[in-house]
Amino acid sequence: MKPSLFFATSAFAAVISTPLMADTACDATLMFGSITQLSATHATVDTSVLIDAAPAEVWATLTDFDVMDTWSSGTLQGMTGDIKDGGRVTVTFIFGATEDGTPNMMEIPHTLIYDEGRVLGWSDPFPEDIGGGHDNHLYRVEACGDQTLFVQSDEIVGNPFAAGFVAQLLPMYQAFNAELKAEIEG
Template identity: 40%
Template structure:
């Protein structure tokens, strides 16, 4: 069973979106990769997705775009924003746009102003599975920020289905890479 059709998301060129672009006063930091991604197997029914990208902007600039949920649909083709009680422990509804549908998903949010946010809840289509999804920023220098998006999927899929944490992790990694590239483009276009 295929959860997502990523073909529709490939209209942006990820290689272009993550190409090195540094402001005149911001030199690259030697040895840092511009982006990275991987899926780690942590157990039979547990997989961890890790994606990251370096953004040529301050941490506060990245946070400003990442936490501006009303404007997110103007630059993100996947994560369309969040509404509700946006504070640590608050109840929110997260909207994702997929090629074949829009999903509004309720979550209890973990929120740390200026650092990151995320949630850990059962998956609606697979209630015996859960995800622990995190968006996080990390300053690297005065004008360079690492954005990390990671998720740990645990549990088993619906009986008789082919849904596994390994499958969901691989599918999710593609979507996260697209979001990361779009975030980098949006932030750098706004602040350079």
């Protein structure tokens, strides 16, 4: 993928947040998304959704990589490899679309960060052809009363397109979170 496919904006506001209303004990996190640009080459995106299910059920759905592509229309589509902390995996991910509108399916090798039932992610270098730097992506499952807070975050460090990456990732991550919620809650 060429850097020109990303929106590189250095005039980004420091923080953009899009909370939606809620009526639970975890009100502020029913559906949330924010972007923070820390420097010209360092930006973060944080999203979360409150799911009406136990953490174990959310984790089981999140890590059932064989069927993930049946409910996830974008971003994470699956994972194969050594699913354990420090394991080498290949992540199937959709990032945008090709010129003809076909989803841009990518298979990306990663070293897994894994804490059974709680955290799944990676912290790996970005390819030089898309600006280099580092990608720190995490999915977290946290108990929130009798519900579960699902958090998806990403930190792009040392990449001149960091602001553009996170600007594109925010709606994609919120869509994934909503689809995970819908899959679990039925």
